Amino acid sequence: MLTGMKITEAVDGLRQKKFSAEELTKAHVNAINKLNDRINAYITVTADAAIEQAKAADQKLAAGDAPALTGIPLAIKDLFCTKGVKTTAASRILENFVPPYESTVTANLLRDGAVFLGKVNLDEFAMGSGNLNSAFGAVENPWKRQGEDTFLVPGGSSGGSAAAVAAQMAMGATGTDTGGSIRQPAAYCGITGIKPTYGRCSRWGIIAYASSLDQAGPMGKSVEDCAIMLQSMAGFDPKDSTSVDKEVPDYRAACNRSLKGMKVGIPMEYRVPGLSPEIEAVWQQGINWLKEAGCEIVDVSLPHTKHGLATYYIIAPAEASSNLARYDGVRYGRRVDGASLDELYANTRGAGFGDEVKRRILMGTYVLSAGYYDAYYLRAQKVRKLINQDFMNVFDKVDVLLTPTAPTAAFAKGENQEDPVQMYLNDIFTVPASMAGVPGLALPAGLSSQGLPLGLQLLGRPFGEETLFAVGSAMEKAANFTHKPTLRAGGSL
Amino acid sequence: MSYMIEGSTGAWEVVIGLEVHAQVISKAKLFSGASAHFGADPNTHVSLVDAAFPGMLPVLNRECVDQAIRTGLGLNAKINLMSRFDRKNYFYADLPQGYQISQFEFPIVGEGSIEIELEDGSVKNIGITRLHLEQDAGKSIHDLTPKDTVVDLNRSGVALMEIVSEPDMRSPEEAGAYLRKIRAIVRYLGTCDGNMEEGSMRADVNVSVRKPGEDYRTRCELKNINSIRYVMQAIEIEAKRHIEIYENGGEVDQETRLFDVARGETRTMRSKENAHDYRYFPDPDLLPLIVEQSHVDHLKSTLAELPDDKRNRFQSEYGLPRYDANVLVAEQDVANFFEKVAKNRDGRMASNWVTGELFAVLNKQGLTIHESPISADALGSLLDLIADNTINGKIAKEVFEDMVETGDMPGDIVERKGLKQVTDTGAIEKVIAEILAANPDKIAQYKSGKDKLFGFFVGQVMKEMQGKANPAIVNDLLKKQLS
Numbered sequence: 001m002l003t004g005m006k007i008t009e010a011v012d013g014l015r016q017k018k019f020s021a022e023e024l025t026k027a028h029v030n031a032i033n034k035l036n037d038r039i040n041a042y043i044t045v046t047a048d049a050a051i052e053q054a055k056a057a058d059q060k061l062a063a064g065d066a067p068a069l070t071g072i073p074l075a076i077k078d079l080f081c082t083k084g085v086k087t088t089a090a091s092r093i094l095e096n097f098v099p100p101y102e103s104t105v106t107a108n109l110l111r112d113g114a115v116f117l118g119k120v121n122l123d124e125f126a127m128g129s130g131n132l133n134s135a136f137g138a139v140e141n142p143w144k145r146q147g148e149d150t151f152l153v154p155g156g157s158s159g160g161s162a163a164a165v166a167a168q169m170a171m172g173a174t175g176t177d178t179g180g181s182i183r184q185p186a187a188y189c190g191i192t193g194i195k196p197t198y199g200r201c202s203r204w205g206i207i208a209y210a211s212s213l214d215q216a217g218p219m220g221k222s223v224e225d226c227a228i229m230l231q232s233m234a235g236f237d238p239k240d241s242t243s244v245d246k247e248v249p250d251y252r253a254a255c256n257r258s259l260k261g262m263k264v265g266i267p268m269e270y271r272v273p274g275l276s277p278e279i280e281a282v283w284q285q286g287i288n289w290l291k292e293a294g295c296e297i298v299d300v301s302l303p304h305t306k307h308g309l310a311t312y313y314i315i316a317p318a319e320a321s322s323n324l325a326r327y328d329g330v331r332y333g334r335r336v337d338g339a340s341l342d343e344l345y346a347n348t349r350g351a352g353f354g355d356e357v358k359r360r361i362l363m364g365t366y367v368l369s370a371g372y373y374d375a376y377y378l379r380a381q382k383v384r385k386l387i388n389q390d391f392m393n394v395f396d397k398v399d400v401l402l403t404p405t406a407p408t409a410a411f412a413k414g415e416n417q418e419d420p421v422q423m424y425l426n427d428i429f430t431v432p433a434s435m436a437g438v439p440g441l442a443l444p445a446g447l448s449s450q451g452l453p454l455g456l457q458l459l460g461r462p463f464g465e466e467t468l469f470a471v472g473s474a475m476e477k478a479a480n481f482t483h484k485p486t487l488r489a490g491g492s493l
Numbered sequence: 494m495s496y497m498i499e500g501s502t503g504a505w506e507v508v509i510g511l512e513v514h515a516q517v518i519s520k521a522k523l524f525s526g527a528s529a530h531f532g533a534d535p536n537t538h539v540s541l542v543d544a545a546f547p548g549m550l551p552v553l554n555r556e557c558v559d560q561a562i563r564t565g566l567g568l569n570a571k572i573n574l575m576s577r578f579d580r581k582n583y584f585y586a587d588l589p590q591g592y593q594i595s596q597f598e599f600p601i602v603g604e605g606s607i608e609i610e611l612e613d614g615s616v617k618n619i620g621i622t623r624l625h626l627e628q629d630a631g632k633s634i635h636d637l638t639p640k641d642t643v644v645d646l647n648r649s650g651v652a653l654m655e656i657v658s659e660p661d662m663r664s665p666e667e668a669g670a671y672l673r674k675i676r677a678i679v680r681y682l683g684t685c686d687g688n689m690e691e692g693s694m695r696a697d698v699n700v701s702v703r704k705p706g707e708d709y710r711t712r713c714e715l716k717n718i719n720s721i722r723y724v725m726q727a728i729e730i731e732a733k734r735h736i737e738i739y740e741n742g743g744e745v746d747q748e749t750r751l752f753d754v755a756r757g758e759t760r761t762m763r764s765k766e767n768a769h770d771y772r773y774f775p776d777p778d779l780l781p782l783i784v785e786q787s788h789v790d791h792l793k794s795t796l797a798e799l800p801d802d803k804r805n806r807f808q809s810e811y812g813l814p815r816y817d818a819n820v821l822v823a824e825q826d827v828a829n830f831f832e833k834v835a836k837n838r839d840g841r842m843a844s845n846w847v848t849g850e851l852f853a854v855l856n857k858q859g860l861t862i863h864e865s866p867i868s869a870d871a872l873g874s875l876l877d878l879i880a881d882n883t884i885n886g887k888i889a890k891e892v893f894e895d896m897v898e899t900g901d902m903p904g905d906i907v908e909r910k911g912l913k914q915v916t917d918t919g920a921i922e923k924v925i926a927e928i929l930a931a932n933p934d935k936i937a938q939y940k941s942g943k944d945k946l947f948g949f950f951v952g953q954v955m956k957e958m959q960g961k962a963n964p965a966i967v968n969d970l971l972k973k974q975l976s
Contacts, residue, residue, distance in 0.1 A: 081548045093548065101541060103548060205548040212777035241779050242552050319777050322580050324543040325591020330644070341586055341642070368582070368772035377774060 002027035002249065003168035006224040007072055008363040010171060014061055014071050021061065021071025024171075028073045031169045031489030032117065039166040039487060040081060041154075043078050043136045044086050045118035052116040060113060069232055070113030075170035077161050078119035079126055080106045080216070081205040085116075090124045090134040091206045093327045093334045093352025103205025104237045105174060105216045112232040117170055121160030124354045125324065126181055126209040129426040131159025141189060141410050142167040142485035145465050146451040147436075153412040155185030155426075162189035168489035169215035172220040172229050176206060178213045179467045180406075180430025183442035186219055187405035187455025188251050190444040190485065192472070193219040194226050195430075197462045198437035199244035201230075202237030208323040211242075212314035213434045223443060230465065247464060254466035255473040259293045262416035262471065265300035265398035270429060272407065277322035279404045279454055282446045286402055286456045290471065290477035298398050302390040307383050308432040314367050314380035315435075320431040321364025327352060359420065388436040395438075396460045400471050403429050405442040405455035433459045441468040444481040453483065496664030498702070498729075500736045505702045507732040508709060509668050510660035511724075513675055514653050515685035516629065516693040517560045523628050523652035524594060525907050526607040531691060535645040543650040545589035550778050553856075557652040558782065560684040561601050561626050562792050564654055566620045567678040567799055570605025572789050578779045582772040587631035587644045595961040597773040600625035601782065608801060610819055619671050620659030629653050634917035640929040654685065660699065660709065665725035672696060672721045673823065677800045681825050687903050689719045693879070696724050700741070710735075711745040717758055731759050801961075803828055811840025820848055826862045826869075837914030838876050846872060850893055866897050875903040888912050916963045918970065921954070924962075925974055928953045939975060947971070 002024050005013065012017055029047045035040050050073060057071035081087045081099035088094045102110070110116070124135040130153035139159040141152035143166070154163040158175035162185035166174050175182035177195035186193030194217045201216040202289040208214060218229030231252065236245040266287060271280070287297055329335035329348030336347035353361070367376035394401065406426055416422045433440040438459055445456040456475065460468045484491070497504040522529050525542035542549045565572050566806060579597040602624035609617050631649035635642050656675060662668045676694060679685035687694050694846060696719075701712035715731060716726050730752070735745050749763040763769075798806070800822045807818040807828075821844060822828045835843035851872065855865060878884045884892060884907055895906045907913055928950060929936060939946040954967050 087547070089547070097547065099547065101546075161849065203548075206552050207547040208778075210777070239552060241552055242777075318774060322582050322592050322772070322774070323586065325582060326547070326589060328586075329589060330586050331544055331589060332546065342584075345584055365772065368774055370770045370772075373772075373774070 001469040001490045003031050005171070006221045006271045007069075007228055008222065010072060011068070011228070013298075015066075018433050021054040021057035021115065021321055022051060024075045025050050025117070026212070027489070028170060029115055031167070034151055035167055035487060035489065039140045039142060039163050039167055039169070039417045040137050041120050041139055041160040041169055042075070042118045043088055043090065043121050043160070046085055047117060048119070049085075050117050051114050057115060059104065063106055063162040067112040069109060070226060071115060072113070072171050073115040073117050074109065074229075075117050075120045075161055075164040075173040076106055077122055077158055077174050077176060079122055079176055080174055080209065082106055082116065082119065085119060085266065087119065087207070088136070089126070090122045090136055091352065091354070091357070092135045092272055093348070094207075095135065095334060095453065097333050099205075101205060104202035104239065105233045107205075108232050108235065109229070114232070120164050120173060121417060123157035123159065123181075124357050125207065126157040126176055126178055126214075126229075127320070127356050127360055128156040129180070129184060129423055130411070130413070130416070131156040131185070132417065133334060133354055135354060138413060139163050139299070140487070141188060142487035143188075143410060143452055144486040151413045152452070152492045153188065153413055154404070155188035155410065158185050158193075159180040159221060161191070162186055165189070165191045165219055165221060166485050167487050171267060172218055174233070175219045176209075176214055176216050177430075177434065178209050178215075178316060180427040181217055181436045182217045183440055183455070183457055184320070184406050184426055187444070187453065188410035190453030190481065191219055191221060192226050192441070192443040192454075192476070193217060194230060194465065194468065195434070196230060196234060196465055197244075197439045199242055200234045200439070200463065200465070202243045203241040204239040209393065210319040212319060213312075213316060223469055223476050224252060224255045224443070226441070227255055227469045234247055234430055244406060244463075246266035249466050251465060252470050254469040257466070257470035259290070259295050259471060259474050262295045262400065262467075263298050264290050264295045264397040264471070265298050265394050265401045267300050267302045267305065267394070267401055267403060269302050270403045274407065275404070276408050278409070279407065282454045282456060283402070283404050285439040286445055287477060289337070289475055290402065293474045293478065295471075300394040300398060300401070302387075302394060302432065304383060304386045304390050305432050308435055309424060309428055311361065311380045311383045311387065312427070312431045312433060314376050315384060316366030318368050318377050319364065320370065321361045323358070324353075324361055356420070382454040384435050387432055391433070391438055391459075399461070400464070400467055401459040403457045403459065405429060405457040409448045409450070409452035409454055429457060438462055439465050439468055441472045443472055443476055445475065445479045446481070447483055453481070471482055496517040496666065498732055498736060500740050502740050504705065505732070505736050506705050507663060507728065508660050508701045508703060508712070509662035509664075509728055510699040511658045511662070511668060511671060512697040512699070513656040513658075513672065514695045514697070515564070515656060515675070515679055515687070516686055517626075517652035517654055518686060519554060519556045519560060519652055521554050521556070523554055523557050523626060525650050529651045529652065531693065533647055535647060537647065539649065543589065545591070545648055551594060551776075553779060553782065554652065554728065557626060558784065559600065559792060560622060560652070560653050562655070562784065562789060563682045563796060564679060564684045565602030565605065565624050566789075566793050566796055567658070567682050567684075568602070568605040568607055568624065569684070570621050571603035572784065573599065573601055573603050574784050574786060574789070575599065576601040576782045576784075578626075578776045578782065579773045580776045583769050585633070587633045587646070587649065588630065588852060589646065589649055592811060593628050593630065593775055594779070595627035596625035599781075601784075604831075607671070607674055608871055609667060609674050611666060611670060614816070617667065619661045619667075619731075622659055623656040624654050624656045627653050660701075660712075665728045668698070668728055669721050669725045672724060674800070677823060678811050679795050681799055683797060689721065692719055695719050698724055698727060700728055700735070701745070702732050702735045711747050712749065713759070714744065714749045716749055716762060718752055721756055723752060726754075726757070727759060730757060734759065745824050764783065807840075811835055811844065813840060813844050817844050817848060824862070830865070830869050834873050834876065836873075838873060839880065839953065841905075842876060842879070845970070846876065854897055866900060868891075871896060871902055873886040878903055878907060882914055882916060882963060883907060884912055884914050885964050888914065889945055891960075912961060914963050915958055915961050916966055918966060921958070921962055921970055924954055924957050925967075928957065929974060936975070947975070950975070
């Protein structure tokens with residue numbers, strides 16, 4: 001099965017001429033054709049362009065000058081602007097927007113030979129934890145509870161990315177992570193994803209949600225696949241003033257590093273009340289694996305963790321309220337006319353934005369308003385500094401932190417939906433690292449009693465991605481997570 | 494005597510503070526690579542960043558930062574080595590991002606002060622509160638089609654410096670002098686072209702009135718005035734409006750107002766209740782702006798000569814009176830013209846010719862110094878002809894008029910018209926003898942004490958010689974003959 005392979009295997013197979021790039025891409029296009037009506041992972045499928053790219057890849061492979069990702073079919077989160085290809089942010093307001101430019105991250109992937117299968121679903125403007133806030137409909141998690149056919153969410157906001165990879169409708173996918181949007185869906189869909197250090201990947205051409213937190217990263221079937229993808233995606237970009245001018249190390253090589261003498265911190269604040277016993281058990285299992293791999297386990301404290309979520313839900317909406325002001329119906333995107341300019345704004349934005357986006361714009365506008373700024377935004381910025389300081393303090397003592405990725409396994413559509421705050425709690429373990437800008441890798445570590453994947457998260461020092469890949473690879477070997485979701489290419493559907 | 498407005502309850506003092514928006518001279522915009530050139534076809538200088546396309550990010554143009562620092566140095570102000578860009582959020586059709594990137598809390602330039610000079614010769618210091626960098630918005634045009642508003646984004650994202658003064662001015666004259674001084678400084682430094690009619694320099698004027706000795710009363714802000722004359726008019730009109738309100742027992746509301754030039758009145762644009770809540774916060778797309786002191790020092794060492802420094806130098810180097818030096822330095826091009834004329838010549842004479850004869854011609858013909866019909870070199874050679882006694886001052890004026898008309902060089906004119914000064918004592922003595930012979934009665938009067946007649950004899954001699962005689966020699970010889 002071509003769709004069942006990892007990128008590492010496909011890279012070798014293409015070079016050994018076991019199959020062509022065209023065959024590989026067509027296999028994935030077939031999987032999309034078969035599964036997308038049900039899973040709804042893709043908003044836009046660019047099958048014809050993908051096959052053309054694959055043919056070009058075959059020529060490069062034949063000529064022997066093929067860069068790392070040549071012929072590897074990927075799914076692109078529909079938050080990355082792609083030249084000439086509709087880019088919607090899963091919003092009505094951009095439903096027909098076709099950018100005349102290519103985001104830096106996707107341009108890097110194209111430079112390295114990747115094939116783009118299409119644009120995948122997400123929570124509108126990356127706001128959500130269940131991919132339920134998409135103007136193009138919810139995405140179904142390919143995983144099923146044992147003996148049930150309940151519609152489970154893939155997590156969010158990169159839900160389409162995670163579902164596409166899990167269901168083998170793409171070999172890998174790009175995601176973006178603002179408060180956990182790569183890591184949480186990776187956990188819910190039993191795949192691997194890394195949110196790199198803030199500044200590692202350029203944000204240029206990625207539709208902004210919360211600029212000081214947004215960071216692109218890869219989602220894939222293995223740690224090494226993520227390493228290969230990040231190698232291509234990362235790098236300094238003068239067009240993004242917050243991108244960092246630092247050489248990109250050899251991430252794939254880092255996957256084989258020894259863990260001898262490495263110190264792993266276990267933050268006690270992550271043992272939150274209500275943590276599922278199954279998650280706790282997987283966490284303990286992860287600790288044991290790392291001990292066996294030669295790591296020293298150290299209990300550490302990140303005392304301001306409990307303020308992370310509240311802080312996030314001030315800073316992210318504040319930035320979003322400003323970032324989304326440009327969607328006004330004047331220059332591009334959807335416009336709903338009105339008798340006055342103000343009415344045009346109100347009509348356009350009223351019709352163009354979904355409820356969650358409106359909610360966050362309102363929250364953000366509120367916390368920045370005169371009289372509330374000091375109490376909310378300014379205070380949140382101070383707490384953010386403290387959270388960052390927590391991480392810097394523990395990284396004086398340990399090399400990496402091990403935590404759960406999400407407090408539960410994937411939940412069903414309909415659950416958690418009444419109370420937005422309950423939904424926000426999904427990000428409780430992922431948000432602090434976003435606030436601190438440190439990298440986080442999520443990988444599957446086991447199954448729940450209902451047969452759903454459970455993930456663990458590794459957090460590293462700023463620009464400590466190599467350590468995450470090294471520790472992640474070791475855990476991946478120990479976990480030997482080979483389970484497959486019900487809905488997948490070659491599956492029973 | 495200071496400026497006061499007489500009301501029915503006595504004299505009122507006017508308090509004025511100015512916010513000057515000066516468009517930075519730079520090739521590219523503040524945060525995009527698009528051209529910042531003025532006057533192109535609509536929407537031809539617009540990058541994806543300026544039009545706020547999704548995912549576009551600002552990248553700071555360091556040349557604009559240097560221009561702001563240079564201006565700050567010209568305002569004798571503190572340069573802040575750490576400053577920050579904030580977002581000022583509001584919706585408008587010509588503001589594509591839905592926010593303006595500005596510097597709210599931490600401006601690049603802090604407190605400074607400049608000197609202004611008033612008509613009566615007095616000098617006053619005006620405090621500068623701050624200077625910050627910000628983006629300009631685009632332009633909404635409401636009258637191009639009957640129903641729609643059209644938007645030109647060429648100016649969207651162009652760098653502006655907002656220069657905020659302390660409320661230190663007390664009269665329209667002071668406000669005018671302040672604006673002229675700011676304009677001279679930015680023009681000297683090459684940081685803004687100062688062309689108010691093109692909108693590259695605009696002023697928001699804060700006006701309040703008070704009885705002498707009182708605290709400040711409520712001020713109103715008059716937005717976006719684009720000429721110095723209008724600023725001065727608007728201040729007087731607005732101050733009188735305040736006085737009338739107070740004297741009728743009312744209170745002035747703090748608000749933003751527009752100055753209607755045609756009607757000669759100001760009217761409400763936005764009341765305080767409708768004031769925007771701009772929701773400023775640090776722009777997360779940009780890092781704090783850090784400037785090295787060594788870089789500031791470098792800019793300082795390469796700074797163009799400022800108007801005050803040039804005036805001082807003109808006084809000491811060319812021996813000019815302060816007033817004359819001030820007139821010459823008010824515009825850099827005039828100062829440069831003058832220096833070209835004055836170089837290696839008599840500075841006072843050069844100054845007199847430039848501010849006298851030349852200015853008269855320029856004013857009469859409505860020309861700028863650039864369009865002067867007489868080049869600095871030509872005026873210089875005219876001065877040389879006077880200095881080497883080829884012609885005298887009186888003839889020089891005649892030559893000058895010819896130069897204006899024909900554009901010929903003064904030497905050629907002197908040649909053509911035979912205006913060369915006569916210094917041959919023999920020739921002059923001959924004429925003197927004739928004049929004296931013809932006026933025995935006048936000689937008698939002179940000798941009996943009517944000294945003033947000496948001028949008559951000089952005049953007669955000069956007349957006889959068509960003005961070409963060297964006046965000094967004529968004087969000498971006449972004195973001898975008459976003694």
